[in-house]
Amino acid sequence: MTNQTDVIIIGGGAAGLMCAIEAGKRGRSVAVLDHASRIGRKISISGGGRCNFTNLHATPENYFSEQSNFCKSALARYTPMDFVELLTQHRVAYHEKKLGQLFCNDSAEQIVDLLLEECRAAQVEIHLNCEIRSIHKGINFQVETNRGDFTSSSLVIATGGLSFPKLGATDFGYRLARQFDLKLTPPRPGLVPLTLSQENLASYIQLSGVSLSVKVGYRGKKFSESILFTHRGVSGPAILQISSCMKQHDFIEIDLLPGLDAGAWLLKHQSEPIDLPTLLARQLPRRFAEVWCKLNAPVQSMNHCKSKQLLEIGTLLNHWLLPIHGTEGYTKAEVTLGGIDTRELSSKTLETRKVPGLYFVGEVVDVTGWLGGFNFQWAWASGYAAGQFV
Numbered sequence: 490m491t492n493q494t495d496v497i498i499i500g501g502g503a504a505g506l507m508c509a510i511e512a513g514k515r516g517r518s519v520a521v522l523d524h525a526s527r528i529g530r531k532i533s534i535s536g537g538g539r540c541n542f543t544n545l546h547a548t549p550e551n552y553f554s555e556q557s558n559f560c561k562s563a564l565a566r567y568t569p570m571d572f573v574e575l576l577t578q579h580r581v582a583y584h585e586k587k588l589g590q591l592f593c594n595d596s597a598e599q600i601v602d603l604l605l606e607e608c609r610a611a612q613v614e615i616h617l618n619c620e621i622r623s624i625h626k627g628i629n630f631q632v633e634t635n636r637g638d639f640t641s642s643s644l645v646i647a648t649g650g651l652s653f654p655k656l657g658a659t660d661f662g663y664r665l666a667r668q669f670d671l672k673l674t675p676p677r678p679g680l681v682p683l684t685l686s687q688e689n690l691a692s693y694i695q696l697s698g699v700s701l702s703v704k705v706g707y708r709g710k711k712f713s714e715s716i717l718f719t720h721r722g723v724s725g726p727a728i729l730q731i732s733s734c735m736k737q738h739d740f741i742e743i744d745l746l747p748g749l750d751a752g753a754w755l756l757k758h759q760s761e762p763i764d765l766p767t768l769l770a771r772q773l774p775r776r777f778a779e780v781w782c783k784l785n786a787p788v789q790s791m792n793h794c795k796s797k798q799l800l801e802i803g804t805l806l807n808h809w810l811l812p813i814h815g816t817e818g819y820t821k822a823e824v825t826l827g828g829i830d831t832r833e834l835s836s837k838t839l840e841t842r843k844v845p846g847l848y849f850v851g852e853v854v855d856v857t858g859w860l861g862g863f864n865f866q867w868a869w870a871s872g873y874a875a876g877q878f879v
Contacts, residue, residue, distance in 0.1 A: 494518040496879045497632055497641040501528040503868035504851025505647030506604040511876025513611025520639055522619040529601040530656050540597030543569040544862035545589035553733055553857045555674050559831040560856045567873040569866055579603045590861045643879035645848040650825025651676055662853035669844050672830035674855040678822035679733040682724035686814040692784055693718060699777050704747040710734045713747055729860050733826060740810040746772055752803025761791045824864055828855040839875040848875045
Protein backbone atom coordinates (compact mmCIF):
# COMPACT_ATOMS: atom_id res chain seq x y z
CA MET A 490 0.00 0.00 0.00
CA THR A 491 1.25 3.48 -0.89
CA ASN A 492 1.21 6.28 1.68
CA GLN A 493 -0.04 9.44 -0.02
CA THR A 494 0.91 12.80 1.50
CA ASP A 495 1.36 16.36 0.32
CA VAL A 496 4.97 16.56 1.48
CA ILE A 497 7.72 14.01 2.08
CA ILE A 498 10.75 15.20 4.05
CA ILE A 499 13.81 12.96 4.08
CA GLY A 500 15.86 13.70 7.21
CA GLY A 501 14.64 14.33 10.74
CA GLY A 502 17.23 16.85 11.85
CA ALA A 503 16.84 20.54 12.65
CA ALA A 504 16.06 21.75 9.11
CA GLY A 505 13.79 18.84 8.24
CA LEU A 506 11.71 19.11 11.40
CA MET A 507 11.34 22.87 11.08
CA CYS A 508 10.17 22.46 7.49
CA ALA A 509 7.71 19.75 8.57
CA ILE A 510 6.28 21.93 11.33
CA GLU A 511 5.75 24.92 9.05
CA ALA A 512 4.20 22.83 6.26
CA GLY A 513 1.93 21.11 8.78
CA LYS A 514 0.77 24.46 10.15
CA ARG A 515 -0.39 25.31 6.63
CA GLY A 516 -2.61 22.25 6.62
CA ARG A 517 -0.30 20.17 4.44
CA SER A 518 -0.04 16.45 5.22
CA VAL A 519 3.62 15.71 5.98
CA ALA A 520 5.67 12.52 6.35
CA VAL A 521 9.21 12.74 7.76
CA LEU A 522 11.38 9.75 6.83
CA ASP A 523 14.59 9.12 8.78
CA HIS A 524 16.92 6.11 8.70
CA ALA A 525 17.88 6.54 12.39
CA SER A 526 16.16 4.86 15.32
CA ARG A 527 15.53 8.18 17.07
CA ILE A 528 14.98 11.72 15.89
CA GLY A 529 17.39 14.65 16.17
CA ARG A 530 20.51 12.79 17.30
CA LYS A 531 22.86 15.54 16.13
CA ILE A 532 20.81 18.10 18.06
CA SER A 533 21.07 15.96 21.20
CA ILE A 534 24.89 15.87 21.24
CA SER A 535 25.49 19.44 20.13
CA GLY A 536 26.96 22.08 22.40
CA GLY A 537 28.24 19.51 24.86
CA GLY A 538 24.70 18.23 25.33
CA ARG A 539 23.19 21.69 25.82
CA CYS A 540 22.72 22.66 22.16
CA ASN A 541 24.08 25.99 20.95
CA PHE A 542 20.77 26.48 19.13
CA THR A 543 21.38 29.91 17.58
CA ASN A 544 23.51 33.03 17.66
CA LEU A 545 22.04 36.45 18.41
CA HIS A 546 24.42 38.08 15.93
CA ALA A 547 23.70 35.85 12.93
CA THR A 548 24.03 37.76 9.64
CA PRO A 549 24.82 36.62 6.08
CA GLU A 550 28.44 37.63 6.72
CA ASN A 551 28.74 34.70 9.14
CA TYR A 552 28.28 32.13 6.38
CA PHE A 553 30.45 30.54 3.71
CA SER A 554 28.95 29.85 0.27
CA GLU A 555 30.01 30.14 -3.36
CA GLN A 556 27.04 32.53 -3.67
CA SER A 557 27.45 34.72 -0.60
CA ASN A 558 24.07 36.46 -0.94
CA PHE A 559 22.01 33.28 -1.20
CA CYS A 560 21.28 32.92 2.53
CA LYS A 561 20.07 36.52 2.98
CA SER A 562 16.43 35.88 2.16
CA ALA A 563 15.88 32.94 4.49
CA LEU A 564 17.86 34.48 7.36
CA ALA A 565 15.85 37.70 7.10
CA ARG A 566 12.51 35.86 7.31
CA TYR A 567 13.37 33.68 10.31
CA THR A 568 15.66 35.36 12.82
CA PRO A 569 17.36 34.15 16.01
CA MET A 570 14.65 35.93 18.02
CA ASP A 571 11.98 33.96 16.19
CA PHE A 572 13.50 30.74 17.50
CA VAL A 573 13.96 32.27 20.95
CA GLU A 574 10.23 33.05 20.94
CA LEU A 575 9.54 29.37 20.22
CA LEU A 576 11.64 28.41 23.25
CA THR A 577 9.78 30.92 25.38
CA GLN A 578 6.45 29.41 24.34
CA HIS A 579 7.70 25.99 25.44
CA ARG A 580 9.24 27.38 28.64
CA VAL A 581 12.76 26.23 27.76
CA ALA A 582 15.31 28.16 29.81
CA TYR A 583 18.44 29.33 28.01
CA HIS A 584 21.48 31.57 28.47
CA GLU A 585 24.07 33.43 26.44
CA LYS A 586 27.48 31.86 26.92
CA LYS A 587 29.64 34.29 24.91
CA LEU A 588 29.66 36.15 21.61
CA GLY A 589 25.89 35.80 21.15
CA GLN A 590 25.91 32.02 21.52
CA LEU A 591 22.67 30.77 23.10
CA PHE A 592 22.53 27.43 24.95
CA CYS A 593 19.84 25.52 26.84
CA ASN A 594 20.23 25.80 30.60
CA ASP A 595 19.48 22.12 31.06
CA SER A 596 19.62 19.77 28.07
CA ALA A 597 19.67 19.68 24.28
CA GLU A 598 16.89 17.11 24.54
CA GLN A 599 14.59 20.03 25.33
CA ILE A 600 15.08 21.26 21.76
CA VAL A 601 14.26 17.81 20.38
CA ASP A 602 11.19 17.57 22.62
CA LEU A 603 10.06 21.04 21.56
CA LEU A 604 10.32 20.13 17.88
CA LEU A 605 8.47 16.85 18.39
CA GLU A 606 5.68 18.65 20.27
CA GLU A 607 5.35 21.11 17.40
CA CYS A 608 5.29 18.19 14.92
CA ARG A 609 2.49 16.51 16.87
CA ALA A 610 0.51 19.73 16.97
CA ALA A 611 0.93 20.08 13.19
CA GLN A 612 -0.05 16.40 12.69
CA VAL A 613 3.30 15.52 11.13
CA GLU A 614 3.94 11.78 10.73
CA ILE A 615 7.46 10.61 11.58
CA HIS A 616 8.76 7.28 10.28
CA LEU A 617 11.99 6.05 11.89
CA ASN A 618 14.29 3.20 10.80
CA CYS A 619 13.13 4.11 7.33
CA GLU A 620 15.68 3.30 4.62
CA ILE A 621 15.22 4.88 1.22
CA ARG A 622 15.56 2.38 -1.62
CA SER A 623 14.66 4.52 -4.61
CA ILE A 624 13.14 7.85 -5.60
CA HIS A 625 11.40 8.56 -8.90
CA LYS A 626 9.59 11.57 -10.28
CA GLY A 627 6.46 11.24 -12.41
CA ILE A 628 3.50 13.48 -11.88
CA ASN A 629 4.41 13.11 -8.20
CA PHE A 630 7.46 11.85 -6.33
CA GLN A 631 7.52 8.13 -5.55
CA VAL A 632 9.74 7.09 -2.65
CA GLU A 633 10.29 3.38 -2.08
CA THR A 634 11.44 2.41 1.44
CA ASN A 635 11.72 -0.63 3.70
CA ARG A 636 8.67 0.75 5.52
CA GLY A 637 6.49 0.91 2.43
CA ASP A 638 6.09 3.30 -0.48
CA PHE A 639 5.30 7.01 -0.21
CA THR A 640 4.09 9.50 -2.79
CA SER A 641 3.84 13.28 -2.65
CA SER A 642 3.79 16.42 -4.77
CA SER A 643 6.65 17.98 -2.76
CA LEU A 644 9.89 16.30 -1.71
CA VAL A 645 12.30 17.96 0.73
CA ILE A 646 15.86 16.71 1.20
CA ALA A 647 17.18 17.54 4.66
CA THR A 648 19.77 14.79 5.01
CA GLY A 649 22.69 16.93 6.20
CA GLY A 650 26.32 16.52 5.23
CA LEU A 651 29.14 14.05 5.84
CA SER A 652 30.20 15.16 9.33
CA PHE A 653 29.49 12.86 12.29
CA PRO A 654 29.55 9.58 10.31
CA LYS A 655 29.12 7.65 13.59
CA LEU A 656 25.65 9.20 13.82
CA GLY A 657 24.78 7.84 10.40
CA ALA A 658 25.79 10.72 8.13
CA THR A 659 25.80 9.70 4.46
CA ASP A 660 26.14 11.25 1.01
CA PHE A 661 22.48 10.53 0.23
CA GLY A 662 21.60 14.15 -0.51
CA TYR A 663 24.50 14.54 -2.92
CA ARG A 664 23.65 11.30 -4.72
CA LEU A 665 20.06 12.39 -5.13
CA ALA A 666 21.20 15.75 -6.51
CA ARG A 667 23.24 13.94 -9.15
CA GLN A 668 20.25 11.72 -9.97
CA PHE A 669 18.30 14.87 -10.85
CA ASP A 670 21.26 16.45 -12.66
CA LEU A 671 21.88 19.16 -10.08
CA LYS A 672 25.34 20.68 -9.66
CA LEU A 673 27.35 20.31 -6.45
CA THR A 674 29.98 22.47 -4.83
CA PRO A 675 32.56 19.82 -3.79
CA PRO A 676 31.99 18.91 -0.11
CA ARG A 677 34.84 19.10 2.40
CA PRO A 678 35.13 19.04 6.22
CA GLY A 679 34.43 22.32 8.00
CA LEU A 680 34.91 23.52 11.59
CA VAL A 681 37.53 20.81 11.90
CA PRO A 682 40.87 20.41 13.74
CA LEU A 683 43.95 20.89 11.56
CA THR A 684 46.91 18.54 11.32
CA LEU A 685 50.63 19.23 11.03
CA SER A 686 53.17 17.40 8.90
CA GLN A 687 55.18 14.67 10.63
CA GLU A 688 58.19 16.97 10.67
CA ASN A 689 56.34 19.84 12.34
CA LEU A 690 54.41 17.53 14.61
CA ALA A 691 57.68 16.20 15.97
CA SER A 692 58.56 19.76 16.96
CA TYR A 693 55.23 20.65 18.59
CA ILE A 694 53.91 17.31 19.91
CA GLN A 695 55.26 18.18 23.36
CA LEU A 696 52.74 21.05 23.47
CA SER A 697 49.76 18.68 23.30
CA GLY A 698 47.16 19.95 25.77
CA VAL A 699 48.46 23.54 25.83
CA SER A 700 45.86 26.23 25.10
CA LEU A 701 46.34 29.95 24.46
CA SER A 702 44.29 32.92 23.30
CA VAL A 703 45.41 34.24 19.92
CA LYS A 704 44.21 35.76 16.66
CA VAL A 705 44.34 33.37 13.70
CA GLY A 706 44.24 34.64 10.13
CA TYR A 707 44.02 33.24 6.61
CA ARG A 708 43.66 35.31 3.44
CA GLY A 709 41.94 38.24 5.08
CA LYS A 710 39.74 36.26 7.50
CA LYS A 711 40.68 36.59 11.18
CA PHE A 712 39.29 35.01 14.33
CA SER A 713 40.24 35.93 17.90
CA GLU A 714 39.71 32.89 20.12
CA SER A 715 41.73 30.17 21.79
CA ILE A 716 43.75 27.45 20.08
CA LEU A 717 44.68 24.07 21.50
CA PHE A 718 47.68 21.96 20.56
CA THR A 719 46.80 18.28 20.10
CA HIS A 720 48.68 15.05 19.43
CA ARG A 721 47.92 15.53 15.71
CA GLY A 722 48.11 19.28 15.27
CA VAL A 723 45.98 22.21 16.41
CA SER A 724 42.35 22.62 17.42
CA GLY A 725 40.25 24.99 19.53
CA PRO A 726 37.62 27.57 18.47
CA ALA A 727 39.97 29.80 16.45
CA ILE A 728 41.32 26.83 14.51
CA LEU A 729 37.86 25.39 13.82
CA GLN A 730 36.78 28.78 12.51
CA ILE A 731 39.77 29.30 10.23
CA SER A 732 39.59 25.70 8.94
CA SER A 733 36.41 26.59 7.04
CA CYS A 734 38.34 29.27 5.11
CA MET A 735 40.99 26.85 3.83
CA LYS A 736 40.64 24.78 0.68
CA GLN A 737 44.17 23.44 0.49
CA HIS A 738 47.31 22.82 2.51
CA ASP A 739 48.72 26.22 3.36
CA PHE A 740 50.03 28.47 6.13
CA ILE A 741 47.87 30.08 8.77
CA GLU A 742 49.05 33.28 10.43
CA ILE A 743 48.88 33.43 14.21
CA ASP A 744 49.19 36.57 16.28
CA LEU A 745 50.45 35.15 19.57
CA LEU A 746 50.09 38.49 21.38
CA PRO A 747 46.89 40.03 19.96
CA GLY A 748 46.40 43.65 20.91
CA LEU A 749 50.08 44.02 21.74
CA ASP A 750 52.88 45.39 19.55
CA ALA A 751 55.28 42.58 20.39
CA GLY A 752 58.36 44.41 19.08
CA ALA A 753 57.71 47.49 21.18
CA TRP A 754 56.94 45.32 24.20
CA LEU A 755 60.23 43.43 23.84
CA LEU A 756 62.19 46.67 23.52
CA LYS A 757 60.56 47.89 26.71
CA HIS A 758 62.11 44.92 28.54
CA GLN A 759 65.44 44.94 26.67
CA SER A 760 67.48 45.86 29.74
CA GLU A 761 66.23 42.98 31.90
CA PRO A 762 68.73 40.19 32.68
CA ILE A 763 66.28 37.36 31.87
CA ASP A 764 65.92 34.99 28.94
CA LEU A 765 63.20 35.41 26.30
CA PRO A 766 61.08 32.38 27.38
CA THR A 767 60.87 33.77 30.92
CA LEU A 768 59.72 37.12 29.58
CA LEU A 769 57.18 35.58 27.19
CA ALA A 770 55.81 33.43 30.02
CA ARG A 771 54.32 36.66 31.40
CA GLN A 772 51.99 36.66 28.40
CA LEU A 773 51.92 33.03 27.22
CA PRO A 774 51.88 29.55 28.82
CA ARG A 775 55.41 28.77 30.04
CA ARG A 776 55.64 25.46 28.19
CA PHE A 777 54.62 27.09 24.93
CA ALA A 778 57.06 29.99 25.40
CA GLU A 779 59.96 27.59 25.93
CA VAL A 780 59.21 25.39 22.92
CA TRP A 781 58.39 28.30 20.63
CA CYS A 782 61.58 30.16 21.49
CA LYS A 783 63.70 27.04 21.02
CA LEU A 784 62.29 26.57 17.51
CA ASN A 785 61.85 30.15 16.38
CA ALA A 786 63.99 32.51 18.46
CA PRO A 787 66.89 30.82 20.25
CA VAL A 788 68.42 33.98 21.71
CA GLN A 789 70.51 34.85 24.72
CA SER A 790 69.49 36.99 27.67
CA MET A 791 67.27 39.99 26.89
CA ASN A 792 69.93 42.51 27.96
CA HIS A 793 72.31 40.99 25.39
CA CYS A 794 69.88 41.30 22.46
CA LYS A 795 70.13 44.04 19.88
CA SER A 796 67.09 46.18 19.15
CA LYS A 797 66.89 44.98 15.54
CA GLN A 798 66.88 41.39 16.70
CA LEU A 799 64.05 42.03 19.17
CA LEU A 800 61.97 43.83 16.53
CA GLU A 801 62.36 40.83 14.21
CA ILE A 802 61.24 38.49 16.99
CA GLY A 803 58.34 40.84 17.70
CA THR A 804 57.23 40.63 14.08
CA LEU A 805 57.38 36.85 14.30
CA LEU A 806 55.29 36.84 17.48
CA ASN A 807 52.58 38.96 15.83
CA HIS A 808 52.77 37.16 12.47
CA TRP A 809 53.79 33.55 13.15
CA LEU A 810 53.24 31.37 10.09
CA LEU A 811 52.31 27.78 10.91
CA PRO A 812 52.25 25.32 7.97
CA ILE A 813 49.10 23.16 7.89
CA HIS A 814 49.24 19.65 6.43
CA GLY A 815 45.53 18.77 6.39
CA THR A 816 42.46 18.23 8.56
CA GLU A 817 41.20 15.48 10.85
CA GLY A 818 38.41 14.81 8.37
CA TYR A 819 34.69 14.25 8.69
CA THR A 820 35.00 12.16 11.86
CA LYS A 821 36.03 15.29 13.77
CA ALA A 822 34.34 17.94 11.59
CA GLU A 823 31.32 19.73 13.03
CA VAL A 824 29.91 20.58 9.61
CA THR A 825 30.30 19.90 5.90
CA LEU A 826 31.27 22.75 3.61
CA GLY A 827 29.97 22.74 0.05
CA GLY A 828 26.94 20.78 -1.08
CA ILE A 829 24.05 21.56 -3.43
CA ASP A 830 25.10 24.47 -5.64
CA THR A 831 22.88 27.35 -4.55
CA ARG A 832 22.48 28.48 -8.17
CA GLU A 833 20.28 25.41 -8.55
CA LEU A 834 17.85 26.71 -5.88
CA SER A 835 15.46 29.57 -5.30
CA SER A 836 16.74 31.64 -2.37
CA LYS A 837 13.14 32.42 -1.45
CA THR A 838 11.70 28.89 -1.44
CA LEU A 839 14.73 26.52 -1.51
CA GLU A 840 13.03 24.76 -4.44
CA THR A 841 15.19 23.47 -7.29
CA ARG A 842 14.85 25.34 -10.54
CA LYS A 843 15.11 22.21 -12.70
CA VAL A 844 12.75 19.91 -10.78
CA PRO A 845 9.48 21.49 -9.59
CA GLY A 846 8.50 20.28 -6.13
CA LEU A 847 12.04 19.23 -5.10
CA TYR A 848 13.59 21.20 -2.23
CA PHE A 849 16.93 21.08 -0.37
CA VAL A 850 17.35 22.60 3.12
CA GLY A 851 19.98 22.77 5.87
CA GLU A 852 23.52 21.49 5.77
CA VAL A 853 23.14 19.60 2.48
CA VAL A 854 23.05 23.02 0.77
CA ASP A 855 26.25 25.00 0.07
CA VAL A 856 25.71 27.34 3.04
CA THR A 857 27.90 26.83 6.09
CA GLY A 858 28.00 28.98 9.20
CA TRP A 859 30.74 29.95 11.60
CA LEU A 860 31.17 28.15 14.89
CA GLY A 861 28.75 29.30 17.58
CA GLY A 862 25.12 28.50 16.70
CA PHE A 863 25.13 29.88 13.16
CA ASN A 864 24.57 26.50 11.50
CA PHE A 865 21.50 25.79 13.60
CA GLN A 866 20.15 29.21 12.63
CA TRP A 867 20.58 28.32 8.95
CA ALA A 868 18.76 25.03 9.59
CA TRP A 869 15.82 26.80 11.22
CA ALA A 870 15.73 29.57 8.61
CA SER A 871 16.02 27.36 5.52
CA GLY A 872 13.53 24.84 6.92
CA TYR A 873 11.09 27.65 7.71
CA ALA A 874 11.49 29.17 4.25
CA ALA A 875 10.80 25.92 2.42
CA GLY A 876 7.95 25.12 4.81
CA GLN A 877 6.00 28.12 3.52
CA PHE A 878 5.93 26.76 -0.03
CA VAL A 879 6.05 22.96 -0.08
